[in-house]
Amino acid sequence: MENSNSYSPYSSSSVDSTKPSLSVNLSLSLTFPSTSSQRATSQDWPPIKPRLRDTLKSLRLRQRGYNTALFIKVYMEGVPIGRKLDLSTFSGYESLLENLSGMFDTSVICGNRDRKHHVLTYQDKDGDWMMVGDIPWDMFLETVRRLKITRPERC
Amino acid sequence: MNYFPDEVIEHVFDFVTSHKDRNSISLVCKSWFKIERYSRQNVFIGNCYSISPERLLRRFPCFKSLTLKGKPHFADFNLVPHGWGGFVQPWIEALARSRVGLEELRLKRMVVTDEGLELLSRSFVNFKSLVLVSCEGFSTDGLASIASNCRHLRDLDLQENEIDDHRGQWLSCFPETYTSLVTLNFACLEGETNLVALERLVARSPNLRSLKLNRAVPLDALARLMACAPQIVDLGVGSYEDEQDSESCLKLQAAIRKCTSLRSLSGFLEAAPHCLSAFHPVCHNLTSLNLSYAAEIHGSHLIKLIEHCKKLQRLWILDSIGDKGLEVVASTCKELQELRVFPTDLHGGGNTAVTEDGLVAISAGCPKLHSILYFCQQMTNAALITVARNCPNFIRFRLCILEPHKPDHVTSQPLDEGFGAIVQACKNLKRLSVSGLLTDQVFLYIGMFATQLEMLSIAFAGDTDKGMLYVLNGCKKMRKLEIRDSPFGDAALLADVNKYETMRSLWMSSCEVTLGGCKRLARKAPWLNVEIINENDNNRMEENGYEGRQKVDNKLYLYRTVVGTRVDAPPFVWIL
Numbered sequence: 001m002e003n004s005n006s007y008s009p010y011s012s013s014s015v016d017s018t019k020p021s022l023s024v025n026l027s028l029s030l031t032f033p034s035t036s037s038q039r040a041t042s043q044d045w046p047p048i049k050p051r052l053r054d055t056l057k058s059l060r061l062r063q064r065g066y067n068t069a070l071f072i073k074v075y076m077e078g079v080p081i082g083r084k085l086d087l088s089t090f091s092g093y094e095s096l097l098e099n100l101s102g103m104f105d106t107s108v109i110c111g112n113r114d115r116k117h118h119v120l121t122y123q124d125k126d127g128d129w130m131m132v133g134d135i136p137w138d139m140f141l142e143t144v145r146r147l148k149i150t151r152p153e154r155c
Numbered sequence: 156m157n158y159f160p161d162e163v164i165e166h167v168f169d170f171v172t173s174h175k176d177r178n179s180i181s182l183v184c185k186s187w188f189k190i191e192r193y194s195r196q197n198v199f200i201g202n203c204y205s206i207s208p209e210r211l212l213r214r215f216p217c218f219k220s221l222t223l224k225g226k227p228h229f230a231d232f233n234l235v236p237h238g239w240g241g242f243v244q245p246w247i248e249a250l251a252r253s254r255v256g257l258e259e260l261r262l263k264r265m266v267v268t269d270e271g272l273e274l275l276s277r278s279f280v281n282f283k284s285l286v287l288v289s290c291e292g293f294s295t296d297g298l299a300s301i302a303s304n305c306r307h308l309r310d311l312d313l314q315e316n317e318i319d320d321h322r323g324q325w326l327s328c329f330p331e332t333y334t335s336l337v338t339l340n341f342a343c344l345e346g347e348t349n350l351v352a353l354e355r356l357v358a359r360s361p362n363l364r365s366l367k368l369n370r371a372v373p374l375d376a377l378a379r380l381m382a383c384a385p386q387i388v389d390l391g392v393g394s395y396e397d398e399q400d401s402e403s404c405l406k407l408q409a410a411i412r413k414c415t416s417l418r419s420l421s422g423f424l425e426a427a428p429h430c431l432s433a434f435h436p437v438c439h440n441l442t443s444l445n446l447s448y449a450a451e452i453h454g455s456h457l458i459k460l461i462e463h464c465k466k467l468q469r470l471w472i473l474d475s476i477g478d479k480g481l482e483v484v485a486s487t488c489k490e491l492q493e494l495r496v497f498p499t500d501l502h503g504g505g506n507t508a509v510t511e512d513g514l515v516a517i518s519a520g521c522p523k524l525h526s527i528l529y530f531c532q533q534m535t536n537a538a539l540i541t542v543a544r545n546c547p548n549f550i551r552f553r554l555c556i557l558e559p560h561k562p563d564h565v566t567s568q569p570l571d572e573g574f575g576a577i578v579q580a581c582k583n584l585k586r587l588s589v590s591g592l593l594t595d596q597v598f599l600y601i602g603m604f605a606t607q608l609e610m611l612s613i614a615f616a617g618d619t620d621k622g623m624l625y626v627l628n629g630c631k632k633m634r635k636l637e638i639r640d641s642p643f644g645d646a647a648l649l650a651d652v653n654k655y656e657t658m659r660s661l662w663m664s665s666c667e668v669t670l671g672g673c674k675r676l677a678r679k680a681p682w683l684n685v686e687i688i689n690e691n692d693n694n695r696m697e698e699n700g701y702e703g704r705q706k707v708d709n710k711l712y713l714y715r716t717v718v719g720t721r722v723d724a725p726p727f728v729w730i731l
Contacts, residue, residue, distance in 0.1 A: 046530060047229075052447065056498075
């Protein structure tokens with residue numbers, strides 16, 4: 001039986017999964033007899049370093065004719081240490097927002113700032129900070145350099 | 156009771172360099188303790204939370220070199236969440252305040268900041284050597300500080316760090332008068348490199364021995380660099396795209412031929428398949444070869460290269476080399492001491508690139524082999540028994556069968572007997588990683604025979620607490636034990652609390668230990684930090700008043716310490 005063709009990461013596609021106990025990688029075609037082995041996500045098994053994992057993932061995608069991985073940094077305003085995200089694995093803005101909301105455990109939206117939600121912005125190739133969502137997704141992928149999730153308005 | 160003046164004893168101590176030996180001589184008597192204290196040059200701290208910088212400085216006021224390690228080993232595989240800890244800042248600040256003449260700093264799995272690097276660069280006039288391995292939290296701005304301010308810098312060695320590359324001009328921050336560079340490794344930087352600054356730096360560094368480039372250094376630049384530095388011993392080729400421009404290729408080949416001191420080759424981060432042939436002229440001198448990132452190069456090209464490498468002692472390679480390739484290694488590389496074979500197919504797609512046959516061939520052909528890391532899809536007890544018979548000299552034996560719980564693929568038996576043979580034959584075994592289908596029996600063997608074992612990694616193995624108990628009771632020299640996804644629980648954890656004082660650390664994730672068990676352990680052993688790491692819950696576990704019987708969701712990490720609970724733990728780390 002052929003292994004599942006598409007590398008189908010579950011929603012949290014960054015290198016660092018925040019929900020290991022929920023993220024069963026169903027694309028593994030091997031039969032794991034015990035439930036504990038289902039906890040081995042594709043991010044922490046087999047035990048190889050992130051750099052090799054990324055290299056092999058890019059290689060697989062290239063071999064299958066997909067675009068190479070597009071890893072960019074994501075920061076939450078006020079939090080000094082950021083995350084990394086592979087944008088090439090999302091189909092559009094909706095799945096991106098869904099994933100970010102899960103990763104940072106808060107509601108992240110596109111659009112104007114309001115009191116409740118975090119708004120997503122990005123830095124484009126000119127170095128300018130822009131609101132996410134205005135341009136078509138494919139164009140966005142070409143120009144995005146990094147992401148920042150802003151804090152909700154205070155007053 | 157000294158028959159010699161202190162200076163003579165100190166001079167004798169200068170010849171004692173290993174940390175273990177220095178620790179031993181400091182225990183002989185008060186006088187030796189004092190002399191050793193003031194003459195200790197190199198300090199090694201395996202767990203940055205086991206001691207504080209203040210206590211370090213009180214004990215060793217005169218050291219020149221400090222090695223610090225932060226996160227536990229499983230952090231390499233994404234098992235430790237971001238923000239867990241391992242911050243070097245307090246250490247740099249304390250050292251800067253003191254009068255220590257720091258010359259060398261080696262950090263592994265620690266969080267470093269640009270501010271810290273800036274402070275480091277300004278605080279120690281004779282600072283010579285910075286080695287960062289698997290660290291994160293800093294950018295090329297921090298590197299710019301080091302380059303600008305460390306007049307006597309010899310080594311800047313960045314291995315597999317997460318560095319925010321601002322694509323800046325850090326390389327041009329080395330002053331024009333600066334000529335003392337010996338080691339420069341920036342292979343892990345992802346961004347563009349200022350090639351002009353790099354070439355000028357290399358051209359004015361006659362002592363340069365080790366140069367490892369990142370992927371942004373193209374072929375023609377590589378040729379120019381090698382032409383400037385024919386004395387190079389250790390080269391990391393950045394990218395090596397197949398250039399149509401034959402002039403570049405010819406220049407490169409000419410430059411390579413002049414590098415008669417070249418002994419170590421690595422990199423090939425983006426490599427066209429045919430590029431290795433340019434290096435054939437220098438292969439006969441190579442002692443170290445790392446092709447573990449050259450994912451695009453086919454096995455046949457790897458084999459052609461290795462056929463020329465008769466003096467190879469260290470080989471890191473991808474499994475695309477195949478069993479046939481390993482047979483070539485076995486027949487060619489008679490001096491081989493260390494082999495690592497990494498996987499290319501992470502999802503077990505049935506491509507059995509290397510099997511137990513490759514491992515057996517290596518064990519039969521390479522009599523000096525003492526360290527191995529081998530990823531494969533399948534293994535048999537018979538093969539492991541043969542390997543044990545062929546190679547009783549293993550110091551490090553790490554086998555990773557990609558599919559958890561996979562049995563001997565011929566007999567369908569657990570691999571207990573195979574690993575049992577390894578530990579029985581290899582009397583000097585210090586490090587072991589086991590995998591495949593394993594029962595408590597393998598741990599009985601490990602406890603019985605692996606008397607020198609210091610580090611053990613267990614994943615998806617064992618049946619009951621007895622397994623872990625065999626290990627804890629038997630392996631007297633155990634220092635680091637890391638376990639994931641194995642059915643060991645409170646009974647094993649609590650059986651011998653004093654054992655943990657003889658160990659650096661214990662990691663258990665996705666096992667059967669409960670919160671109640673961990674709390675009991677923490678009460679019995681106040682000299683341990685018992686950490687529960689659960690990035691999903693922050694502190695909700697405590698707030699909801701979880702039952703003591705609740706299984707520890709996620710991770711337990713405990714380690715001995717003389718300075719009590721650490722104050723920099725994030726909310727998702729609960730220190731009991």
